[in-house]
Amino acid sequence: MENMIEVISLEKIFGKKQALNNVSFQVKKGETFGFLGPSGSGKTTTIKILTGQMRPTAGTAKVFGEPVSKLNTPEYRKRFGVVTDNSGLYARLTIYDNLKLYADLYGTSLQRIDEALEAVNLGSEKKTQVAKLSKGMTQRVLLARTLLHKPELLFLDEPTSALDPANSKHIHNGLKELNRQGTTIFLTTHDMEEADHLCSQVAFLNKGVVQLLDEPKQLKKQYREEVIGLELKDGRELELPLQSSSAEEIQQYISREMVERIYTKEPTLGDIFVEVTGRELV
Amino acid sequence: MTFSVKRFMAIFQKDLKDLYRNMYVSSTALMPLIFAVIYGRMDNVTIEMHLFVISMSLALVGTFLQCAMIAEEKEKNTLRGLMLSPATLTEILSGKSAVTILITVIVTGISMFIMDFSFSGRIGLMAGIVLSLIFFIALGTWMGLITRSVLEASVYILPVMFIFGMGNMFIMFAEQYAFLQILEYTPGLQLQEIVELEDAGAGFGELWKPFAIIGAWAAAMVVLAAVTFKKRMMD
Structure with missing residues (x-):
């Protein structure tokens, strides 16, 4: 099966701190890959490298079969979506205006705005000003924004960290449906239940090192x-x-x-x- | 390099809508109008007064608006979203600059209307203003990229306003304070040079020096803003 992401011996050093140390893994097309680890383990650094926001110190990182340095073109950016914990929205604008901007940037139809909002259970809130939203609702709007252009590859950095269980479940179902439709998902989380529920493969990242990589079912079998x-x-x-x-x-x-x-x-x-x-x- | 008009328009419309609701930043555009009303009520409104208000519009509206828009995008983590979207550096910056240009032109136009000044026959001055606007917007872009918040941008704009917006006023003290002679090379004073040469009947061939000076400011600042933006794309 085709690799959507291929990482070989990736290293990232900030000053004297080694954030990633000899990290290697592959994410196959159609997979939901969980990158699990505590805060500061290197999850966000990995996403930043994979989305072309940061250069690695050493090693190779390929997305769609190309080195990440080539991701900075409109054609590539249309193929993936990113939600990180520091993604922002325009607070003075409505949810609809925020999504319309991105629908226009990605060249998708405005009808997709309603579909994406339905997917995150916010269909009735599109005229609401973003400044009036709770943290959980803001997180759901960010997810809707990423779903607008139906990306082939979705990077999600702690997507449900601010959500209540009911909305987390709604998002999980939406992500499962998206994955069924063919979207590959790269998910970082420290919520192990979430990883267990969504991921076909997980990697344990600790202090910048991948310590274990396997299917959740296999891991549970191995350690039971x-x-x-x-x-x-x-x-x-x-x-x-x-x-x-x-x-x-x-x-x-x-x-x-x-x-x-x-x-x-x-x-x-x-x-x-x-x-x-x-x-x-x- | 690709340029999508649709993406450019999307950023332009979003920024215009956002600015309309941002009273803190948009109210800054009133400052040149207030000066225009004050000077416009005087019996003898000199060309220096007109140029002072024009420079003020360029520095305060052109630079501050652009700077505040970009600083806020950084502060609220929305600039990263644009950078990760299919929008290119050119589309993002030109979409934002178009909003600033529109508002600066409107404010300058209304100010001059209030002061009963006509641009008719002043092609050199208009060309000089357009070239200066490129410098002031590039300066605003660069300042927006190096500041972390709108509040910080409001502080950083003060020296810009004094040096570039009020240079025409401070140059009067250049005989007492020699270091102020440097202000002669600011775009505002070069606009004055263009007006004086135009009024003396000079042709385009004799206007090259002030245009070259303003052009050099604009080119240097555009390069600095573009390099800084590219650096900011990477963590």
Whole structure:
């Protein structure tokens, strides 16, 4: 499958601080790739390099098969979209006026404004002045702005960090739909549930180093504890090996109607991150 | 290099709409009009007074408006959005400059109307104003790029206003303070030179020096603004 992003031995040094150290990964067409790490781990630096806003110190970064230095043309910029945590809107203008500017810049029809606003659950707010929006609504307008031109590749830097659970879910569904339609998504987040829900592949970035890269399902399989947990009605909790030999014992508890709950001990991506890096995701 | 009229117009319309709602910045455009009303009520309005108000319009409206628009785009993180869109450097800067040019021309025109000044037959002066406007807008662009907020831009505009906007007034003290002689090379004083030469019946061939000086200011500032903008595109 075609690579949308190809990063080989990428390095970025700010003064004496090494922000990225020998980072390598590929993002295939149609994939939702999660770049996970705590604040200051190098996620935003990577997005800046991949979108041509920053030059790497060493290594290769290619987007659409071309070096990122070639991304500074209108033709390339029409093919990708970016939402970062410091993207801004024109506060004195309405949501519609903000989106109309970008619809004109990208050469898309004005009808797309309504469609993009519907996708972020803001269809009825288009005449509202941006200055009157909450942080979460502003974030949704920024997402709508990025969806206007249906980019082939979408860079999202913490897209739901300011949103409540209901709106996060709405955005997640919208992103899944966009991905189904063929958009490749490069997502940075420290929300492991979000990554688990959306990403087909994740990379753990810690202090500028990619420490793990795999499918969430594979990671959970690799790091899970091979036990079955039983919570009994008398309050006791038992852990039995995930083997056929445990079946008889479990059956006995069930037949005596002693079982409150049965569960497997599958780690979350957050648990795996802590185990691999020794750091919490904050 | 591509230039899209649609993208240029999109930026122009957005900035015009935004400026209309920005009372803090747009009210600055009233200053030359206030001076025009004051001077216009005098019995004897000299050409120096006209040129003072013209220079004031160019510095205060041309430079400050452009500077404040760009500084605010940086302050609110909207400039990065434009830079990541398909709009090119030329489209972004020309779209913004078109708004500044429009308002500067309107303010200068109304000011001169209030002062009962006619541009009729003053082709040299008009050409000089157009060339100066390029300098003042490029200066505003550069200042907008190096300042971090509209508030900072409001402070930075003060020396520009004194040197370039009020140079025609301060030159009177050049005999007492020798360092003020440098003001003779400012675009405002060169406009005065053009008017004096025109009034003395000089042809275009004799006007080359003031035009060359204003042209040099404009060229240097355009290059400085373009280089700074390109640098700002990268973190």
